[in-house]
Amino acid sequence: MRATNQQPSAAIVGTGVIGVGWIARFLAAGYDVTATDMAEGAEARMRRGVEQAWPYMQQRGLAEGASLDRLTFTDTVKEAVSKAELIQENVPEREDIKRKVLADIDEHARADAVIASSTSGITPSTLQQDCRHPERFLVAHPFHPVYLLPLVELVGGTSTLQQTIDKAEDIYKQAGMKPLVIEKEVEGHVADRLMEALWREALHIVNDGIATTEEVDAAIIYGAGLRWAQMGPFMTFHLAGGEQGMRHMLHQFGPALKLPWTKLEAPELTEELKEQVIEGSEKGAGPQTVAELEQQRNEFLVKLLDLVEEYWPEPQTIMNNRKKEPTHDG
């Protein structure tokens, strides 16, 4: 329980790239942050990383009282976690290491602390086994760069209390994030499964000699990537279906799921799955018509195109490397 006049405090255990991202994010949100990492030279590397991230946090806007001076490094997990209301574990992605460190955190944490693991792949029920108080543990999986990308996936294990998820949701929201609560434990959670499917297909495309890595990247950034910053795959298809939205879309393009286009086998498009997808998309659209959503998307895309052109890859490295002399008037 923290007194209302006290500053919020977070402990970051493991200060690699992900740990550094969490430190920058919580400092920017006005937290006292205590960090720890056993590796040789960890503190200096960590401080350099946080300093590099800081100008971007300043541009995004700092909470009142936020300061780099409120960062402390300590040598032991015990010292790092004892006062924190949120403890974020980011040690190497190995079950044995994580379970050992989490048991250590569990022993020294405040009774009312939330203990979160940044694991991208291991399920919370696996990780919380050695804790005496597993009810306050959950997975909170962020995305690189953690200090800028808002997504964090929250997943509870079999012993996690709903109250822990609720508290975590509040804390990450206060740190400017978009917590996504996932109801079912699966390896890779949700976002990494989606990314991994695209990544595997990308590797197949390179492996089969269809396109180079640069061409695959170009095929994403100049097309779907522009839409995905604002609209996910379901809403994108909802808009592609015209006034009838996803209902029309599934009718028209559902059969493409049978095509051997990708190496991934699609699920059977049962009536039940169809209804789930259609109702979900309509709910996602909210009270807005497809025409209104299209207008928003277009306004966004126009502004995004102006912005992104400055940051796209240098023309000499993509696209133009094939350029021959113009034969246009030939």
Added chain:
Amino acid sequence: MRATNQQPSAAIVGTGVIGVGWIARFLAAGYDVTATDMAEGAEARMRRGVEQAWPYMQQRGLAEGASLDRLTFTDTVKEAVSKAELIQENVPEREDIKRKVLADIDEHARADAVIASSTSGITPSTLQQDCRHPERFLVAHPFHPVYLLPLVELVGGTSTLQQTIDKAEDIYKQAGMKPLVIEKEVEGHVADRLMEALWREALHIVNDGIATTEEVDAAIIYGAGLRWAQMGPFMTFHLAGGEQGMRHMLHQFGPALKLPWTKLEAPELTEELKEQVIEGSEKGAGPQTVAELEQQRNEFLVKLLDLVEEYWPEPQTIMNNRKKEPTHDG
């Protein structure tokens, strides 16, 4: 051959959503555009569509002399295509229909015209079979909304001349697009295969009850989607690998390809594929260090976050629908 004082001219055959997108794009690029479509009421629908797109074209910037008045609708393919230097076919995605229409276009087109099909799935060698002059035919596959998204995939068939690809590349570039030449004909080309892999995994996730359609969308837009507007999957992983880039990344995360995370089986990560991916990523990075690329990415993300927040889904429809009373001080 066009005289230098003449306006460039394009013919659009089939004026559904994709055809309308092409019309708006070529009009904005200063072309005379002639459109045709056999469907009842096609002209009125087409004109409404182009008028809706036009304000966004104006915001993006019009070429000198670009005007909605330079759009003509005709009843026959013959009239539509006879003067055009580029003919873009966008009739329904059925091989028999497309082949018939393309043979008709081929009969009436100028000798030096480029004939392109917008097909998303059918290979050019299949489509060009009934043409007397298949050497001037290629697939030019755009992305919705065609008038805003710059990607267009160019694929030649077995009878396509390199000169045709080169001319098409010039034309689409002049229309503000990013043509991506794909060397190998495969169903779905490249971008749709990547999107389809993600889409199939998304359907599995919904089907398996792991997340709803809204949650899948959120898992994209608040995370990877923000990066993909500026950087594809290979360059993203190159940056995630620290100073050693993709080489370190494949060493560290290559084994994840063996995990049964997604329904898609990954290719074997052979030494040859590794080298292809590493060299490609290093080439894509160009002379810039990973640190420099990270700085660019961060600058972009900061600006993008400011922009995109205004356009993200309404909070009541995503994320907050689970929100309980705060239990933070409990």
